[in-house]
Amino acid sequence: RYILEKKCRHLAMDSVANFHLRNGxxxxxxxxxxxxxxKGMEEFFGIVTESRRSLAD
Structure with missing residues (x-):
């Protein structure tokens, strides 16, 4: 929930997440x-978010 809802000026806090979410x-x-x-353990506790994109016709 934190990853999806925590915002800074209506954008995701993480720049990589923001890029992917803004692109569908x-x-x-x-x-x-x-x-x-x-770095992964210190900044993200080892968690990686897998994203999916649906291809529009």
């Missing part, structure tokens, strides 16, 4: 411990 993607799944690099 939606959050599909959270992958826990998908990024166990030092």
């Amino acid at each position: 993607a939606c959050a599909h799944r959270l992958n826990w411990l998908d990024d166990t690099s030092p």
